[in-house]
Structures are given as structure tokens and as C-alpha cells.
């Protein structure tokens with residue numbers, strides 16, 4: 001069964017079905033009716049739509065591309081009309097990577113926007129376009145992580161369009177963003193606007209993602225360099241300027257397009273500079289003049305109160321490195337006095353009077369703030385007691401159509417009980433009988449095997465390539481095994497495989513389970529059971545401790561192999577991205593998560609595994625507190641301190657390596673026995689319970705339902721009903737995690 005019911009057209013498509021030409025440009029994959037519907041909602045005088053502001057958006061086309069899928073299903077690969085042919089070629093053969101994300105925050109943003117599109121919500125996203133993307137990772141066994149900028153071509157990328165100037169279609173639309181030169185002179189920065197059409201799964205709607213491109217001739221070198229690479233942290237100045245480019249660009253961009261949204265959703269505080277502008281405008285009205293620096297504290301607070309009604313804010317981490325603080329002296333060099341006047345009152349840093357705290361600022365200026373899981377809500381309330389009353393939980397989700405593997409999806413498509421699963425991940429709540437069905441169980445297990453085989457084909461090819469490349473490059477292959485394995489002796493997908501892939505931050509403790517290699521190897525030798533560990537992930541280039549963890553991982557490979565007589569194989573896959581993530585979460589046998597509780601606010605890769613029926617083995621932190629289901633869906637290990645008193649420190653002593661790794665070693669034999677001795681019963685049971693218990697909850701359709709509720713959008717009756725249905729699949733905020 002294919003998802004689309006249209007009859008194959010053998011390439012005969014009419015331009016009107018797929019092309020829109022208007023004053024902003026030519027857009028492929030949508031119709032005039034759809035485009036106008038979206039635009040009408042975003043420019044409606046009611047302002048009943050919202051802006052979604054994010055520093056990064058992860059939506060690579062190799063893991064999800066409804067347009068290409070639709071065209072392929074209908075057999076539309078080429079056309080005799082030259083204009084269509086050009087677009088078809090780009091769609092089918094153009095680049096599939098959009099390296100405008102660094103990790104979980106961006107992937108979450110992309111997943112969220114896809115669900116907004118599927119649910120036809122009136123939302124427009126704003127982010128930056130990074131000409132050098134996020135860095136590409138190379139890994140050398142001696143040196144550890146090496147980074148290079150990622151060169152890509154927005155011009156060649158499908159679904160991405162440079163918007164035209166409506167008054168002069170020969171040139172790009174250019175906006176002017178108020179800015180400051182390095183020596184504190186007011187200036188203007190110029191930006192072009194790119195629009196990615198984030199299409200709904202059935203192509204009947206899209207969410208525009210506006211990417212501000214500051215690599216424009218006419219901008220100073222500093223601005224161009226600041227905008228070039230995501231999370232460029234070469235200096236605090238660059239970091240502060242990059243945040244400003246995002247925040248200060250928002251109003252000029254929406255004004256240029258006539259967008260009227262009255263709600264602004266800050267996905268993290270990175271774009272909070274927009275609020276300074278809004279408060280300035282408000283103060284001008286209160287004061288009836290432009291000398292804002294003369295405003296009293298009360299007047300500034302009053303303006304902030306009014307503006308707060310427009311703002312909703314999602315905080316994503318309790319970790320200090322994620323809370324932007326900027327030195328007041330540094331800020332004095334890049335802002336006008338009135339801006340500092342506002343920050344002096346609203347961005348107070350309790351720990352450091354010489355800094356502005358932008359997380360504190362964002363916490364203050366919103367009508368509602370949400371954490372990304374229940375446990376994270378309780379930690380956030382503890383960190384920001386003054387705002388505890390307005391902090392609630394909306395637990396993260398993932399876009400089910402993106403993360404469920406093609407093979408699993410095809411199986412779900414073939415099952416009558418799951419008829420509507422693509423549109424409604426809630427249907428999995430009704431599959432209890434299906435899970436007992438022999439033929440379903442064995443089909444599911446077969447599908448899993450095929451996904452594992454695909455993953456290991458990739459891993460083995462990678463090892464071979466590294467082995468062959470040894471003489472060609474100066475990079476030492478990152479994997480010890482690439483020189484040991486031969487074409488006749490490959491890693492097997494039948495071996496119990498533990499996956500771990502994350503940003504390498506110290507609190508995620510990627511190396512936790514290798515704390516005591518002797519003990520780990522003894523467990524395997526005792527049972528004569530092999531294990532393959534697949535690891536991947538990037539450390540931010542400026543994060544030295546994070547990079548050290550990668551070096552640790554690499555350095556354990558030989559020792560593990562030797563001490564276990566070859567039973568333990570550890571592989572590092574370089575350059576983690578969404579595609580590698582998708583292969584891993586569907587191809588491994590368990591997904592490992594070993595952060596220090598309670599520092600993992602949510603975590604989403606575990607949800608991706610759960611969607612594929614891959615059990616998690618995890619510390620009780622982030623989403624897993626909600627997804628564990630008393631062990632029906634996987635395993636837990638590690639300390640479960642009460643979070644009211646748990647340490648939030650990342651210092652070595654507070655990371656509990658010894659206790660938590662010992663807890664993992666105590667658990668491991670059970671997991672090995674379940675996999676090797678009771679796969680068809682115990683192991684598969686845990687796997688399949690994830691479909692029933694976790695898919696309906698940890699998806700972005702449900703999350704979007706809860707957000708829409710916060711946005712207070714006035715939707716049409718039946719639309720509102722549908723959103724309520726998704727919101728009610730779960731109540732993120734219901735339960736307290738804290739032990740009273």
C-alpha cells in the first residue's frame with residue numbers, strides 16, 4: 001500500500017499542481033491555493049499565528065522528504081516541460097544535507113515544524129542561514145576530534161528559495177537590521193531571506209522557515225564572519241553578535257513580509273534580543289519620546305509586563321553552558337545605551353553583577369515558560385524559584401514520520417489496525433492484541449533484522465574505507481578494528497549491539513560504561529556473549545573536556561577487544577548527523593543513555609529508538625522518567641537522588657562515575673540473558689511495549705497539540721477539536737517527579 005492514493009501519472013504532471021509563481025519567487029512542490037492559504041493565515045490582521053524563533057533547525061532531506069516520496073510514488077521522475085524538469089531534477093538529485101543544526105535543539109525544532117505543517121498550524125519559523133553550516137567532524141585515533149567547516153550550497157538545495165523583492169523581481173528581498181559596528185557606532189546590517197518550505201506529509205500545507213542570510217556584500221567583514229558558522233564561539237564577542245543577528249533580524253523580516261503574528265515562541269533564549277526591541281517600542285509609547293534611557297525602573301518593568309503577553313519560552317537545559325551570559329563591558333561595545341538600560345533592569349545575573357544573564361531575561365519576559373520534561377520542570381523551578389509559578393512541562397517529542405525506519409513504516413502500512421498511523425500516532429494506543437499476534441511479532445523481528453543488516457553494511461563499509469584510506473590521508477583511522485577486520489571477517493548484525501550517539505558534553509558521560517573495563521570484560525567472558533558498542537557524536541570545537549571524552553572512547557577500543565578475547569567491539573562512527581542517527585536508532589538492539597541525573601533535560605534520541613521498538617537502557621533522567629513504564633519498555637540503572645537536593649554540578653566528583661557504572665555492570669547480565677536467551681519473549685515484549693506505550697506520547701504531533709494550547713490560537717471548530725485530540729494523548733504537566 002502506498003500512502004498516496006493518486007493514480008500514477010507516468011510523468012505527466014501539470015505545472016499548476018506543483019508550481020507557484022508569485023511576487024516572492026517560484027516555489028515547487030506546492031500549489032497556489034496552498035501557498036495563499038498559508039500566507040493569508042500569516043498576514044491576517046487578527047495576528048492569530050505565531051513566530052517560532054530558533055538558532056538552529058535540523059531538517060535534512062535524506063531522512064524525511066515528503067515531496068520526493070510523493071513524486072516517486074506517482075512515478076514522476078522527469079517532465080517534458082523544461083521548467084518542471086529543472087525542479088524535478090533538483091528534487092530528485094539535489095543535495096540532501098542542510099547543515100544548519102548542531103544537535104538536539106535543532107533536530108527538535110525541525111521535528112516540531114514538520115508536525116506544525118502536518119497539523120496545519122499557522123506558524124512561521126525564523127533562524128539564520130550559516131554558509132559554513134555547523135562543523136564537519138573528522139576523527140583521528142591519536143588526535144581525537146578534528147573539525148572543518150561544512151561547505152554547502154543553499155542555491156542547489158531543494159525546497160529552499162531565495163525570496164525576491166516584491167517591488168523588483170530582478171533582485172533579492174533585502175532587509176535592514178539595526179546594528180552596531182565594533183566601535184559602537186549605529187549601523188545597518190543587511191540580510192537576504194531564504195525560505196525553506198517545510199511541507200506537510202500530504203503536501204497540502206507548509207510551514208515557512210525564514211533563514212536570514214547575512215553573507216551579503218555590503219555587510220562588514222565582522223558581520224559576515226559572525227554569521228558564517230553556527231555556534232561560532234571563537235570569542236564571546238562573536239557569540240554575542242551571532243545572538244543579536246538572530247534577535248534583531250526578526251522584526252525587520254516579518255515587517256518586510258507583512259507577517260502579523262502576535263505570539264513569539266522563543267525556542268531557547270538565543271533570540272531574546274527581539275524582546276529588547278519590543279520593549280523599546282513600548283517605552284516610546286509610554287514616555288511619548290525617544291529617550292528611553294530616561295525611563296524609570298517601573299516604566300521599564302511596565303513595558304516588559306505588556307510585552308511579556310506576546311512571548312512564550314521553552315527552556316531546554318539546566319546546564320550552565322546553555323545559559324547565555326555576556327559581560328556588561330562587552331555589551332557596552334555593541335549596543336546603545338537604551339538597550340543596556342533595559343538589560344540592567346531585566347537581565348540581572350544573581351551570581352555575577354558584571355554580566356547580563358539572558359536566560360534570566362527570557363524567564364522574566366514571557367507569559368508562560370515550559371521545560372522539556374517533567375523532571376526538567378522541577379529542576380527549572382528550583383533554578384528559577386521567582387518564576388516557578390509560570391514554569392510548566394511540555395515534554396519533547398519526535399516526528400514519527402521522520403524517525404520510524406522505512407522498513408518498519410512499510411510493515412505498519414500493511415496492518416489494518418494501524419490504518420491511520422501516519423496521520424495519527426495515537427492509533428498505537430489500541431494495539432494490545434496486535435502485540436500478541438504471532439505473525440506480527442515475527443514480521444516485526446524480521447524488519448528489525450533487516451534494519452540491523454543495513455546499519456552494519458554501513459559500519460563495515462566505513463571500516464573498510466578507513467582501512468583503505470590509511471595510506472591516502474594523514475588521518476589515523478579512528479577505529480582499532482578497521483585494521484583488524486578483513487573482508488572475510490566483518491562485524492555481525494546478529495551480535496548484541498548497544499548504541500550511543502550524542503553531543504559529547506561532560507554531563508552526558510559517554511565513557512561511563514567503560515569506567516571499569518576489567519569488570520565489563522569479565523561479564524562477557526563469564527557468559528561467552530559478544531557485544532558491539534556503536535558510538536557517535538560531536539563535541540563543540542571549543543569544548544575541550546567534551547573532546548577529551550571522545551579521546552577516552554577511542555583509547556578504550558584495543559583494551560576492550562584484547563581483555564574480552566574479541567567479545568567486546570567498540571566502534572566510533574565519525575560525523576554524526578540525522579542520517580546516521582536514523583540508521584542507529586533502528587538498527588541497534590538497545591539504546592544507551594548515561595547522563596548525570598538530573599542534567600539531561602529531555603533527550604530525544606531515546607524517543608527515536610522507542611518509536612522503532614528499540615528498548616532504552618538509561619539513567620532515570622529526562623524523558624525516560626516518563627517513558628520507562630516500570631520497566632515494561634526497557635531498563636534503568638544508576639542513582640535516583642531526589643532532584644530537590646541533587647547536585648547540578650558538572651565537576652568530576654559530582655558526576656558519580658563509580659556508582660553509576662557499577663549499577664550498569666549489575667544490570668548488564670540481565671540484558672544479555674534477555675537478548676541471547678529470551679529474545680522472542682522477554683526481549684521482544686519490552687521492544688513492542690514501546691509501540692503501545694511510547695509512540696502515542698513522545699511524538700511531536702502531541703507536543704504541537706500542547707504548544708498550540710499555549711499559543712492560544714483561535715482555530716476553526718473542527719481544527720481545534722483535532723488539536724485537542726493530540727494534546728490529550730498525554731498531559732505532560734500532570735505529575736510531580738519530586739519526592740515530597
Ligand SMILES: *Cc1c(COP(=O)(O)O)cnc(C)c1O
Nearest residue numbers: 103104502577578581603604605
Ligand atoms: C536526535 C538527535 C540529537 C539529540 O539527541 P539527544 O538524545 O537529545 O542527545 C542530536 N543529534 C542528532 C543528529 C540527532 O538526530
